[in-house]
Amino acid sequence: MLRRYASVLSPNVPLWSYGVLLAVAVGWVLVVPKFWVFLGGAACLLAISALGLTVVVGWAGEVSLASAALVGTSVYLTGYLVRADGQHLPFLVGLGVGMLVAGALHSFAALATAKLSGIYVMVLTLGLQVTIERTVFSVAKLTGGAEGVYLSRPSFLGLHFDSDTSFYYLCLAALAFVMLFLTLFRQSRHGRAMLLVRTNREAAAAVGISPWRYKILAFAISGVLLGLAGGMTAPLYRSPPTLLQYLSFASLFLLAVPVTAGSESLISVIVVAFTFTMLPAGLEELHLRLSPNIVGGAGLLTGTYIGARGIGGALLDKLRDRRESATLAAAGLSGPTVELRDGREPAVIDTVPVGATRRPPRTRTRVPAGVGANGGELVATPAGLAAALSNGSGLVLPPRPGSQLDGRR
Amino acid sequence: MAVTEFQPPELGEGQDAALEVFERFLPEQTYEGVPLVGRDLSKAFGGIRALREVPLIEVPPHTFVGLIGPNGAGKSTLFNVLNGFTSPDTGEVILFGQDVTKKQPWDRAKLGMSRTFQANHIDLDLTTFDNLLAGAFQLIRGGLFTATFRSSKNYADEQKARVAAKAVARLLGLEPVLNVMARNLDFAAQRRIEIGRSLMSGPRLLLLDEPTAGVDAHEAKELVALVKRMQVDLGLAVLLIEHFVQAVMENCNPIYVLDQGTLIASGTPSEVSKDPKVRASYLGESGTGKHA
Numbered sequence: 136m137l138r139r140y141a142s143v144l145s146p147n148v149p150l151w152s153y154g155v156l157l158a159v160a161v162g163w164v165l166v167v168p169k170f171w172v173f174l175g176g177a178a179c180l181l182a183i184s185a186l187g188l189t190v191v192v193g194w195a196g197e198v199s200l201a202s203a204a205l206v207g208t209s210v211y212l213t214g215y216l217v218r219a220d221g222q223h224l225p226f227l228v229g230l231g232v233g234m235l236v237a238g239a240l241h242s243f244a245a246l247a248t249a250k251l252s253g254i255y256v257m258v259l260t261l262g263l264q265v266t267i268e269r270t271v272f273s274v275a276k277l278t279g280g281a282e283g284v285y286l287s288r289p290s291f292l293g294l295h296f297d298s299d300t301s302f303y304y305l306c307l308a309a310l311a312f313v314m315l316f317l318t319l320f321r322q323s324r325h326g327r328a329m330l331l332v333r334t335n336r337e338a339a340a341a342v343g344i345s346p347w348r349y350k351i352l353a354f355a356i357s358g359v360l361l362g363l364a365g366g367m368t369a370p371l372y373r374s375p376p377t378l379l380q381y382l383s384f385a386s387l388f389l390l391a392v393p394v395t396a397g398s399e400s401l402i403s404v405i406v407v408a409f410t411f412t413m414l415p416a417g418l419e420e421l422h423l424r425l426s427p428n429i430v431g432g433a434g435l436l437t438g439t440y441i442g443a444r445g446i447g448g449a450l451l452d453k454l455r456d457r458r459e460s461a462t463l464a465a466a467g468l469s470g471p472t473v474e475l476r477d478g479r480e481p482a483v484i485d486t487v488p489v490g491a492t493r494r495p496p497r498t499r500t501r502v503p504a505g506v507g508a509n510g511g512e513l514v515a516t517p518a519g520l521a522a523a524l525s526n527g528s529g530l531v532l533p534p535r536p537g538s539q540l541d542g543r544r
Numbered sequence: 545m546a547v548t549e550f551q552p553p554e555l556g557e558g559q560d561a562a563l564e565v566f567e568r569f570l571p572e573q574t575y576e577g578v579p580l581v582g583r584d585l586s587k588a589f590g591g592i593r594a595l596r597e598v599p600l601i602e603v604p605p606h607t608f609v610g611l612i613g614p615n616g617a618g619k620s621t622l623f624n625v626l627n628g629f630t631s632p633d634t635g636e637v638i639l640f641g642q643d644v645t646k647k648q649p650w651d652r653a654k655l656g657m658s659r660t661f662q663a664n665h666i667d668l669d670l671t672t673f674d675n676l677l678a679g680a681f682q683l684i685r686g687g688l689f690t691a692t693f694r695s696s697k698n699y700a701d702e703q704k705a706r707v708a709a710k711a712v713a714r715l716l717g718l719e720p721v722l723n724v725m726a727r728n729l730d731f732a733a734q735r736r737i738e739i740g741r742s743l744m745s746g747p748r749l750l751l752l753d754e755p756t757a758g759v760d761a762h763e764a765k766e767l768v769a770l771v772k773r774m775q776v777d778l779g780l781a782v783l784l785i786e787h788f789v790q791a792v793m794e795n796c797n798p799i800y801v802l803d804q805g806t807l808i809a810s811g812t813p814s815e816v817s818k819d820p821k822v823r824a825s826y827l828g829e830s831g832t833g834k835h836a
Contacts, residue, residue: 139694139699316692319693320692323691323692323694324680324681324684324698324702325686325688325691325692327677327678327681328678328681330667330670330678331667331681333667334665334666335661335665337649337661337665338661338665338738338741339650340628340629340649340650340653341649341653341660341742342678342679342681342742342745343653343654343681343682344650344681345648345650444669448669452725455725456725456728459723459724460728462720462721462723463721463724463728465720466720466721
């Protein structure tokens with residue numbers, strides 16, 4: 136039975152390292168001051184929000200700017216449903232409602248833009264964010280108004296999560312479950328379908344996948360996870376945070392986490408979320424002030440510079456490419472290359488690798504012409520070749536090992 | 545009570561074993577009738593008439609049908625109409641005896657139609673294996689939760705699809721690079737992945753839109769021959785758009801010729817190549833063998 140879940144663990148990571156990770160995640164709160172334990176809980180919840188956004192940004196290729204509003208909605212709604220002067224419902228019921236409402240609102244945004252993408256989705260989700268700010272956030276009954284409200288931490292199934300440490304473990308358990316769910320989902324037929332829709336909608340449709348359905352599913356999953364983070368944030372602070380924390384600017388901050396981390400590695404999303412939460416507080420202990428918003432801005436810039444695969448993807452690519460070059464060499468396929476001939480000599484003068492991920496040189500490069508007609512040099516322009524051969528350029532000349540290209544054809 | 549875990553089929557050595565595994569993976573043919581018929585199809589984009597009442601395009605069972613024509617002839621528009629990406633202004637598309645003119649492309653795929661595209665639409669950040677597996681979407685059962693948490697049925701289907709993906713990789717010469725990221729592969733290999741992904745969707749009818757585009761002449765010939773072999777071995781119906789006329793003439797029968805949105809000829813390769821309209825508008829007086 137367990138065998139069917141074995142793929143959750145990466146074959147390239149030794150088993151013991153998972154044990155170490157678990158020990159660190161559980162043990163570090165036992166040796167640090169309480170403040171850091173509290174921050175640990177907040178970081179777990181930021182990581183859950185960011186993982187939710189990763190589904191939309193990384194796996195569905197869309198951008199949502201309504202994330203802060205959805206987290207805020209769940210914060211206030213769950214808080215209202217479970218607190219004594221609200222509906223006084225069990226915590227898990229209130230949390231479930233918060234998650235469902237956030238999921239439904241996010242799905243609604245996806246439904247309204249089902250046939251659109253890119254900028255239209257961004258605009259509509261921003262509209263959803265502003266609408267929630269003007270409606271949900273103005274209901275004093277939910278937010279507690281200027282006076283604020285008190286919320287006790289939950290107890291259920293005979294477990295009490297009143298202390299910072301126990302609440303951290305609750306947040307950690309939720310994060311672990313989200314991580315497991317998303318890993319399994321990503322490896323399922325639905326996860327693969329979502330990625331294919333991101334790659335190309337028509338290609339997805341051609342193998343029986345409805346692109347609209349998977350776009351809506353991505354927003355729904357993301358909304359539910361944002362709702363989970365929001366619903367657990369309410370008792371973390373004991374008094375739900377001010378609505379200023381859930382205005383549109385906060386959506387950009389949330390977006391910065393998956394953009395920086397990339398969609399390739401969920402672990403990297405968690406690492407970035409913890410860094411974003413802990414770094415400003417850590418620097419403050421050293422009497423250095425750094426606004427979390429600056430951290431978010433720097434993250435967005437870094438993520439944009441690195442590209443869609445983010446820090447996690449870039450690191451994994453480095454490891455993978457090294458491994459794969461050996462596989463390709465063993466198979467006699469040393470990757471995309473072009474053979475240069477000078478047109479007069481049948482022999483190959485040189486082979487230029489044209490990796491799709493390689494940045495083409497910006498200057499003309501002299502390729503030594505070992506068997507050139509005059510024994511001199513053949514001037515080649517790998518930049519031009521690489522550009523022509525790049526799949527992304529639209530030109531589709533063949534970067535095939537052994538392809539003949541004389542610089543003219 | 546002990547739960548017996550599903551044992552996936554074994555993939556033996558050689559091409560025949562791969563073919564056998566993949567044949568077993570393909571769904572039962574449940575639909576009767578001619579795989580594809582397009583009748584009186586027209587499509588205009590503003591003032592441009594891309595298709596002008598193309599009277600009949602028919603892909604009979606187990607045949608390799610060619611569709612040729614110069615650039616701008618309307619071949620890709622016809623493909624899009626047949627596939628459902630573009631709705632025709634007039635005419636109808638019949639798939640395995642069912643009128644699918646108003647059906648979405650993914651609904652047509654469920655009836656057993658799949659296609660490839662002129663440009664590569666594979667995920668370069670996935671391995672060959674994962675790209676192939678993505679094609680098996682409709683042959684793996686499971687809703688959101690049963691597929692995510694791997695119910696017994698879903699797990700069994702997944703295992704079968706994984707073995708089938710390895711078989712397809714072998715048939716297409718991709719086995720050595722099964723776990724290599726697509727971006728690290730050459731263009732011809734990426735084209736093969738795209739064809740493999742379409743095959744993994746379990747089609748009975750395959751539309752191939754210039755599978756050799758961007759591939760050198762030698763590789764192109766090899767690729768078309770490979771597709772032909774799979775078409776014969778798997779009993780598929782294939783409609784092929786190809787600029788590499790020689791490959792079409794050698795492998796396809798019948799052949800349709802479009803020019804400026806009009807069907808100017810159809811028939812066997814020899815009939816088409818002798819047709820004066822075809823010679824005048826497309827092949828040139830010197831005959832076949834032109835790699836346009």
